[in-house]
Amino acid sequence: MSYNYEYARAALTVDCVVFGLDDESLKVMLIERAIKPFKGKWALPGGFVNVGESLDDAAERELREETGLRQVFLEQLYTFGNPKRDPREHVVSVAYFALTNLEGHDVKADTDAANAAWFAVDDLPQLAFDHEAIVEAALDRLKGKVRYRPVGFELLPEKFTLTQMQKMYEMILEKEMDKRNFRKKVLKLGVLRDTNEVQKDVSHRAAKLYEFDEKAYRKLEKAGINFEV
Amino acid sequence: MSYNYEYARAALTVDCVVFGLDDESLKVMLIERAIKPFKGKWALPGGFVNVGESLDDAAERELREETGLRQVFLEQLYTFGNPKRDPREHVVSVAYFALTNLEGHDVKADTDAANAAWFAVDDLPQLAFDHEAIVEAALDRLKGKVRYRPVGFELLPEKFTLTQMQKMYEMILEKEMDKRNFRKKVLKLGVLRDTNEVQKDVSHRAAKLYEFDEKAYRKLEKAGINFEV
């Protein structure tokens, strides 16, 4: 089977920058390429968009196929179209960025990717294609977005402590924050619900656990009050 | 001549949302389609991306070819890939948004477009394809961006009065601002250079003319001080 067009066409792919967080650092998921070009190099999960398939669907599908991840927060980032970015031919890639909580997402490359793993964003291996630039753009977007949109919660477990939340902001924004001011500010926002539970199995005073209250957030958003950390 | 691929490929286009400003309103440039589909309907300037051509180049080229505009501020916005957005086949469009000052840019459709004209954003005709959604996205981006990036200056003449600048913000953000507070704030930012010139041919006290001081802005940006209106 083959397809014929009057004019030449670039190929179209999606690539996903998936962020995860643990105690140590902000991480990105990479897969080891099983095929040429850049065979053996680390790259972002992604692949070709099918004709008739929306871009969002393609990103979701590739993520599922290559990393086993589903139902993560996924948002279009930017489209990379430099004709030299792929050595084979002109391949335009629509990049997505995704946030997920690392806990319980042990990655197994359950498909044709050779291998999948999390890497700290400040210690990435050399990447295939222009994927370094894509990760860079995703990081910029994350940094810009996290301060005025409640996206960071996707990186945390469902129930989290204020200290975990503060550390998330500190890791993403790469600056330290004052504990008292941080708590005052986020509690005043009114989007955290106290679960009346506390941490278990910690060898110090157990912290309260909070949840992000999506409904409350939507209400505030409609009222024109804006989230800002 | 024809081109052959092993897998089907979507077509790739760019579309540009070009904003301009006059005393009355924020405007968008549209062209009347000379060919099917949607022949006779208004649409965003744009067209097919050539293989081997970068997306930015394609956007610039299409803008030049279809509207005669050059050297406008042009930035990638979002990529629209719904397979149904073009009735012919799956066409993925990378949308750009552009800012230009309307003065002296009399549009002449100097090419194959039937006609080109400016329309107030709050009074657009029915548009071809999903171009309404694209304009919407561009407006959202403009509103979000103008408050913390000095992009609005692209919409003003090179030398402008503070009142013109204030009106620009009021039109984009759709809310009124206090004259004294506005002036205090923007002058304190330190990115406006007083040209020592004043308006001519006005039948009232002539206002001072200012220029945007790009160098000063870059310095402040490097120092980590951020622009915010």
Add this chain to the structure above:
DNA sequence: TCAAAAGTGTTCATCTTACACCCATGG
């Protein structure tokens, strides 16, 4: 009883907002 992290208020400086009148110019 010690180590480790949780939790909590006040002060000072800065920024935001609201608000009204005189000035310069051309017709």
Add this chain to the structure above:
DNA sequence: CCATGGGTGTAAGATGAACACTTTTGA
């Protein structure tokens, strides 16, 4: 001399930044 927009300051309230000690818990 009048119409039109240009230009200016102050006070009150809200917000942001700096800062240190006590509490709880498990080992």
